[in-house]
Amino acid sequence: MxxxxxxxxxxxxxxxxxxxxxxxxxxxxxxxxxxxxxxxxxxxxxxxxxxxxxxxxxxxxxxxxxxxxxxxxxxxxxxxxxxxxxxxxxxxxxxxxxxxxxxxxxxxxxxxxxxxxxxxxxxxxxxxxxxxxxxxxxxxxxxxxxxxxxxxxxxxxxxxxxxxxxxxxIQKSRSVIELGKRFYYKQIRYDIGEAYSLGSTVMVDNINLKDGQEGIKSFVEKRKATWSHTFK
Amino acid sequence: MxxxxxxxxxxxxxxxxxxxxxxxxxxxxxxxxxxxxxxxxxxxxxxxxxxxxxxxxxxxxxxxxxxxxxxxxxxxxxxxxxxxxxxxxxxxxxxxxxxxxxxxxxxxxxxxxxxxxxxxxxxxxxxxxxxxxxxxxxxxxxxxxxxxxxxxxxxxxxxxxxxxxxxxxIQKSRSVIELGKRFYYKQIRYDIGEAYSLGSTVMVDNINLKDGQEGIKSFVEKRKATWSHTFK
Amino acid sequence: MxxxxxxxxxxxxxxxxxxxxxxxxxxxxxxxxxxxxxxxxxxxxxxxxxxxxxxxxxxxxxxxxxxxxxxxxxxxxxxxxxxxxxxxxxxxxxxxxxxxxxxxxxxxxxxxxxxxxxxxxxxxxxxxxxxxxxxxxxxxxxxxxxxxxxxxxxxxxxxxxxxxxxxxxIQKSRSVIELGKRFYYKQIRYDIGEAYSLGSTVMVDNINLKDGQEGIKSFVEKRKATWSHTFK
Incomplete structure (x- = not known):
């Protein structure tokens, strides 16, 4: 114990x-x-x-x-x-x-x-x-x-x-990994239609994180991302 | 048929x-x-x-x-x-x-x-x-x-x-196997948190079976267990 | 997009x-x-x-x-x-x-x-x-x-x-495949007892399709089936 x-x-x-x-x-x-x-x-x-x-x-x-x-x-x-x-x-x-x-x-x-x-x-x-x-x-x-x-x-x-x-x-954003882990364990409880309904919202929330925006911008600008690792 | x-x-x-x-x-x-x-x-x-x-x-x-x-x-x-x-x-x-x-x-x-x-x-x-x-x-x-x-x-x-x-x-207790089989097919229907809530109770019930007590005692005493195979 | x-x-x-x-x-x-x-x-x-x-x-x-x-x-x-x-x-x-x-x-x-x-x-x-x-x-x-x-x-x-x-x-009936696909994705959401309750009805519905009847008859008569591919 x-x-x-x-x-x-x-x-x-x-x-x-x-x-x-x-x-x-x-x-x-x-x-x-x-x-x-x-x-x-x-x-x-x-x-x-x-x-x-x-x-x-x-x-x-x-x-x-x-x-x-x-x-x-x-x-x-x-x-x-x-x-x-x-x-x-x-x-x-x-x-x-x-x-x-x-x-x-x-x-x-x-x-x-x-x-x-x-x-x-x-x-x-x-x-x-x-x-x-x-x-x-x-x-x-x-x-x-x-x-x-x-x-x-x-x-x-x-x-x-x-x-x-x-x-x-560790090359990724801590908050993005956290958001992903939480959603994975949440969505597996639902049937697929319900999971997708929740999933769209999670994806949009992710994009609107500072690290989501930084990630996409860095990809389009072909540079390395700088993560805040926060949920801002 | x-x-x-x-x-x-x-x-x-x-x-x-x-x-x-x-x-x-x-x-x-x-x-x-x-x-x-x-x-x-x-x-x-x-x-x-x-x-x-x-x-x-x-x-x-x-x-x-x-x-x-x-x-x-x-x-x-x-x-x-x-x-x-x-x-x-x-x-x-x-x-x-x-x-x-x-x-x-x-x-x-x-x-x-x-x-x-x-x-x-x-x-x-x-x-x-x-x-x-x-x-x-x-x-x-x-x-x-x-x-x-x-x-x-x-x-x-x-x-x-x-x-x-x-x-x-057949080396095991019949009642312990039965309890385990019933719980396996029950718990797979639940999400993991609910399954664990049920699981703790099942483990304690198992320990309090005669064969649960005999099993633990025999293990600690380094001897072969003698099963009753019952739910007493 | x-x-x-x-x-x-x-x-x-x-x-x-x-x-x-x-x-x-x-x-x-x-x-x-x-x-x-x-x-x-x-x-x-x-x-x-x-x-x-x-x-x-x-x-x-x-x-x-x-x-x-x-x-x-x-x-x-x-x-x-x-x-x-x-x-x-x-x-x-x-x-x-x-x-x-x-x-x-x-x-x-x-x-x-x-x-x-x-x-x-x-x-x-x-x-x-x-x-x-x-x-x-x-x-x-x-x-x-x-x-x-x-x-x-x-x-x-x-x-x-x-x-x-x-x-x-393509050797099979379109409607039989459709019925089977729909039931597969439906039944996986249920626990096994509920799935079987639904399953018996689906099997009987399938048999009563024109293509279900044709399939069984062709099998028993040892000839190739002719499918309507419809839900009649």
């Missing part, structure tokens, strides 16, 4: 600071995350304590969705149960080719129901249910194929691949 | 029995299922009869979703039209590398509209619509890539691959 | 004519479409003009969804921003192996929010957000893997692959 709180604090900590442009969630050692500490879920901890664990976990997950900047999982090793949930909940994930992903909760009597929430929203059903019902791990290559990660690479290329992504992000 | 009724009966037959832990739907011979018997859909059968066929088909499909245990399609050959629907509707599907999948209904004047229901929920749109509009078959490998099946293997490995999945399932 | 209007006009132009059976959207030269003309989005054009551009773009996209016939993108080259949106919005897409797909709007201060609408509905989240946040292109092979296109082939095979698809479509 201390780790969940710390992660949530870190995800939110600098969110209003212009200098924060992207968040990478990484781990030291061969385990990205093995999920919850089972000791905190022992019966004697009590229902209130259990509720607190999952409420805090939910807050961490929603802090990723609600973060104004892209959140990337950097995985080099094992991501299991709530650790696999954390990967699936990020906006993007890059992993090494030796990484493994699993949702083995039911082995220990606790079905990975909450990990299934972001997994069902990024992974194909036939793979998602195989993971959830069997608890068996999938390889990095399968994780790419089924939609759990954005990219797989060799360990020695991991930082370079991440750098390509982060460099591309 | 007799086959649909028989399949539905078999899917439901033992659902309240603790010994039932997983259902495999398989076929004899080179055709998994070619779908409805077109003779039952002839005009002279009458609208009431047609309605009955599709109501019964709907019952079969929903019996799979509502089954307390995982339902797996074991495919070694052709799955076409409602036969392809049956595969897509299962929780998991394992197929041999010579299997073929198609939705050719429009060739015979009946668009595979109901097969499209589970296909749209497991297969990527660009492949789903290619299948539905053209009726052309996709290979086993493509079926894996687009999300229609969980695994592809050589014919001689089919039983071994299924055994890996079923062994993993 | 002139191109958007022209495309919309062409998509709708023959929609009530029985002879129209499929629409292919293609381009001359190495660019399928690079998206909006940024000059039309310059600040001095004014908010009303910007709104008009996106309303017209929305009309084009919805005309594809609402077209009674399948709409296929034929891509041999670059599809960027709203050009990538156009591909994702089609019912199917076939591309050559040298094609590239990107949503680089944020590079120019305008996040590809509207392109994200059909992309989110056909492409896996982890790839969709990588495209939208970084603006970096994906290859044809990745586009197939993530769900953005139906097929990838060598340039010399492009017409043959399209011909396979269009031949399969």
């Amino acid at each position: 201390a780790m969940i709180e710390e992660l949530t604090r870190r995800v939110k900590q600098h969110e209003s600071e212009q200098e924060l442009r992207v968040i990478i969630i990484a781990a030291e050692g061969p385990v990205f995350s093995a999920g919850h500490n089972m000791r905190e879920l022992l019966p004697e901890a009590g229902r209130q304590q259990h509720e607190l664990v999952f409420k805090k976990s939910e807050s961490l997950m929603m802090s990723i969705v609600e973060s104004p900047v892209p959140v990337i999982a950097k995985v080099d090793g094992v991501a299991a149960a709530a650790g696999c949930q954390l990967v699936a909940q990020c906006d993007m994930a890059v992993c090494t080719d030796v990484s493994k992903f699993s949702t083995p909760g039911a082995n220990f009597g606790i079905f990975c129901s909450t990990p299934g929430i972001p997994i069902a929203r990024s992974v194909k059903k036939m793979t998602a249910l195989r993971m959830l019902f069997t608890g068996l791990p999938i390889t990095a290559q399968e994780a790419k194929e089924c939609g759990l990660v954005s990219l797989v690479c060799a360990k020695e290329d991991l930082d370079a691949e991440l750098l390509k992504i982060t460099s591309a992000i | 007799a086959m649909i009724e028989e399949l539905t009966r078999r899917v439901k037959q033992h659902e309240s029995e603790q010994e039932l832990r997983v259902i495999i739907i398989a076929a004899e011979g080179p055709v998994f299922s070619a779908g409805h018997n077109m003779r039952e859909l002839l005009p002279e059968a009458g609208r009431q009869q047609h309605e009955l066929v599709f109501k019964k088909s709907e019952s079969l499909m929903m019996s799979i979703v509502e089954s307390p245990v995982p339902v797996i399609a074991k495919v070694d050959g052709v799955a076409a039209a409602a036969g392809c629907q049956l595969v897509a509707q299962c929780d998991m599907a394992v197929c041999t590398d010579v299997s073929k999948f198609s939705t050719p209904g429009a060739n015979f004047g009946i668009f595979c509209s109901t097969p499209g229901i589970p296909i749209a929920r497991s297969v990527k749109k660009m492949t789903a619509l290619r299948m539905l509009f053209t009726g052309l078959p996709i290979t086993a490998q493509e079926a894996k890539e687009c999300g229609l099946v969980s695994l592809v293997c050589a014919k001689e490995d089919l039983d071994a691959e299924l055994l890996k999945i079923t062994s993993a399932i | 002139a191109m958007i209007e022209e495309l919309t006009r062409r998509v709708k132009q023959h929609e009530s004519e029985q002879e129209l059976r499929v629409i292919i959207i293609a381009a001359e030269g190495p660019v399928f479409s690079a998206g909006h003309n940024m000059r039309e989005l310059l600040p001095e054009a004014g908010r009303q003009q910007h709104e008009l551009v996106f309303k017209k773009s929305e009309s084009l996209m919805m005309s594809i969804v609402e077209s009674p016939v399948p709409v296929i993108a034929k891509v041999d080259g670059v599809a960027a921003a709203a050009g990538c949106q156009l591909v994702a919005q089609c019912d199917m897409a076939v591309c050559t192996d040298v094609s590239k797909f990107s949503t680089p709007g944020a590079n120019f201060g305008i996040f590809c929010s509207t392109p994200g609408i059909p992309i989110a509905r056909s492409v896996k989240k982890m790839t969709a957000l990588r495209m939208l946040f970084t603006g970096l292109p994906i290859t044809a092979q990745e586009a197939k893997e993530c769900g953005l296109v139906s097929l990838v082939c060598a340039k010399e095979d492009l017409d043959a692959e399209l011909l396979k698809i269009t031949s399969a479509i």
